[in-house]
Amino acid sequence: MGVNVTKPWFKHYPEEIPTSIEYDNIPLQDFLEKSATKLPDKVAIHFMGKEITYQELFDSSKKMASYFQDLGLQKGDRVAIMLPNTPQAVISYYGALMAGGIVVQTNPLYTERELEYQLKDSGSKFLVCLDILLPRASSVKGNTDVEHIIVAGIKDYLPFPKNMLYPMIQKKQYNIVVKPEHGGGTHVWNRVMEEATGDYEKPEIDPKEDLALLQYTGGTTGYPKGVMLTHFNLVSNTQMCSKWLYKTEYGKEVVLGILPFFHVYGMTTVMNNSIMMAQKMVLIPKFDVDGVLKAIDKQKPTLFPGAPTIYIGLLNHPKLSKYDLSSIEACISGSAPLPSEVQEQFEKVTGGRLVEGYGLTESSPVTHSNFVWENRRGGTIGVPWPDTDSKIFKMETTEEAEVGEVGEIVVKGPQIMKGYWNRPEETANTLKDGWLLTGDMGYMDEDGYFYVVDRKKDMIIAGGFNIYPREVEEVLYEHDAILETVVAGIPDPYRGETVKAYIVLKEGHEVTEDNLDKFCRENLAAYKVPKIYEFREELPKTAVGKILRRKLVDEEKEKLANQQTQ
Template sequence: MGVDLTKPWFKHYPEEVPKTMEYDNRPLHGLLMDAAENYPDKVAIHFMGKELTYQEVYDSAKKFASYLQGLGLEKGDRVAIMLPNSPQSVISYYGALLAGGIVVQTNPLYTERELEYQMKDSGAKFLVCLDILLPRANNVKGETNLEHLIVTGIKDYLPFPKNLVYPFIQKREYNMVVKPEHAGDTHVWTKMLEEASGNVTMHEFDPEEDLALLQYTGGTTGYPKGVMLTHHNLVSNTQMSKAWIYKAEYGKETVLGILPFFHVYGMTAVMNLSIMMAQKMVLVPKFDVDTVLKLIEKEKPTLFPGAPTIYIGLLNHPKIQKYDLSSIEACLSGSAPLPVEVQQNFEKVTGGKLVEGYGLTESSPVTHSNLIYDDRRAGTIGIPWPDTDSKIFKPDTLEEMPVGEVGEVAVKGPQIMKGYWNRPEETENTLKDGWLLTGDMGYMNEDGYFYIVDRKKDMIIAGGFNIYPREVEEVLYEHEAIAETVVAGIPDPYRGETVKAYIVLKDGAQLTEEELDQYCRENLAAFKVPKLYEFREELPKTAVGKILRRKLVDEEKEKMEQEKANSSS
């Protein structure tokens, strides 16, 4: 790949980590085929007491694939998956790929408005969803290209007697029990697996050209864009992940699957890596601190990819010392900056290693990380991965900045996306001469370690979720009482950042914080809903009328510093 071995970061590489690698030139679903062939009886998934072997997962994926082909799926058709971490999310992902489809990962928290946009933009013909999400899917179906809905429930993979009790829990929690009929364009998961032949028509793939995934991410336009990731992008990043955690052994690790698979980080660092290495995945559909601590003690995971909010949530549990967490050996933290004290405290409690990494949806996602077992540096995103080049460019040019000077972080490597779905102009603005312009501002020190100082874009990262202010503002502007609004990410000790909305009401209009919060919850996924609202007479603006979001953030920071100073004096 023509790697420049004089790059300063290579001197830190332990001898076990290759600077350049040979990548398997094959489709992504080949990972599952290999695991089923080499480790058929190994447990692939542990889910709330139920366990499935690699052979069982592969057989189910083939059935799913054959059923899709029976419904008319052709190579390149999009298959949307709207599920929490569960056996179905793994089976449908690899099954869709086996059938020749392109997966569209969809957040189960999406509102109808958000779901409709993504289905329209991707052109998905098939949607796999939970039974409690079926009414939402049915409501948007007529406005999209969706032809078939495949419906499953958490209880489908629960062991006895949990499978009998679960409908009552569902009724209590969601005030609904959906019993879909296996008829017409609605297909019930359990019936589908009974009817499917498992005979799949295998397609020829060009891994470097054929898409495996459309992963949606936001941008300065305010509307999420479909990132086109090829089979080669995802296979190469998964192989890099294995090279980085070189002490992990094939067929012997247990990984804690808390990171959602509908997020590209969880998809690569947990699901794809686990399948490639024939690891046992302990799947957690919803993060609950008590449940996770008990799971760690019982299932003894060795690998635990996560986000800072997950580690913080566990550390803040009053009885964490009562649990045995010593099985944990390695944790790679992503999605948001990792506070140094969190890293130190978590390592103290578990005895394992916790390091910060960096990546983007557009890079499958990982490009940089601290070394897990060796030279680790707090406050840095680490060094580039094998075959991954990184530079600091002067913003809006391709002029390289000197060591130590801040500019835009750019990356290049086999994991970099093909482009944005149906957005050639945005692709052209983001990919320059093979370099992905990340929109993050940072610098590299003399040792080749990279630091992120700010974001060029206004994206908010709260609790590991990417939130795009413009998208929230669009919803707020539709409220009849609002004249002007701006949304900003302000510092938050737990979530990294939190969403705050500044509101100017129309003359004579009245609106309470409670009413506005209710309105947002009806139109936005829960993680995008502002946590704070501030009503103002006016918003700060430039001479041409552009609202100064950054000025508001600076005001918040000053306020916090003042409060800190007052409390310590």
């Protein structure tokens, strides 16, 4: 393979990974039909003791498609899915696509206000939700275009006697028991599965033009935006994923499904990739360290896509050594920077490989990753995936930066979104000549490995110095007492902003501000050292475990505003 001067990363590609792929120009849901045809009896889903084969999953998805169409779903209608990782989340996702719908993934933790905004903005006509979320859904329904709510329960797919006991557990956990009535605009899952024929009309899909998904971005600035992802965006990113993990075998792998499918990262790397490769998914509806360790020990997953906070949680469990984690062969970590300490420790415990990847909702999501089995480079997000181009633009320009110069990371490839739903102006500001402006600051070295220094919006400017929170966090993570940390710039009347570190300590550990100050001064230039430390029991996080730095900054601003008005 000749070295491409403009894409220096190609020279590091192992021979098993192609630099370009011939993608299937098919609707995303065709992968399910192919896997069910090739391996009908293979287990597709393991859910809390219940197993579902590929044939059963395909048949249930066809039933869902026919039911949607019987309720009047037309091609292009939006179907909101507000479920944790359960069999119904997979069935309704593929069923909606088979019927010609566009899926709108919806976080089950949304408040009424957030849910109403997303349903209205997307114009969703159908909503699939968990039974305990029905009161929330019903209260906003009248202010939206939603005509039908399909109600699913965790117990629907639990084996006996768990299905009998679950309502009691639910009442204890959530102090709510909902018994939905089937009729009118409300449809109970088990009745849907009984009544649906499975005879549906296959819609004509143009994979490169037709949307499969409206995926809302986190909304850390302003209101969340619906990212328009086509069938081809998702197919291409899923096929890139399988080529990157070239040692995985069709129909042989077991994947830990802990990343929520309502987040694009879990949806692609766990759900869509598993369906395409006929893998068994072990679904975990809620992150609970004990439950996850037991699932790994019993189900022997070989692949474990995750996020740093998930790996940190497992590593710091007091009884970690009681569990066998040796089945894990490969993990790609995303959604937040992976501290090198965590990577080393996790590989030591499992004997597998844990590498950092990078992506955005707007790119389906993955654009870069370290190689799993060779040529990886610590501290980097790795190199662009096949058919993915990436550059560093100088700040606020489209001029390419020099090697090693910090600027904005931009990406181009078949996985890049069509644009933002009903927001042409914001689309134009984010897509420039096919390049997606990521808003992340980084640089590329001479070998084509990329480094993220921070979000453009998270950079701290203190006393005229540019400070990247990630660099400070990396140092703090090296301290033995620290379990989790996030660094933010908070308002300061003298320096403009000052560096504050929020700290969660490991159980049984103690440390003072003076200890941390001394530790940081040994490892950082004086202007980067946090001026304030705040110890907390926990840090605010998204559903994927990404620490919400912006929420902490907003809290500080509110505190300051309150002080000024007093």
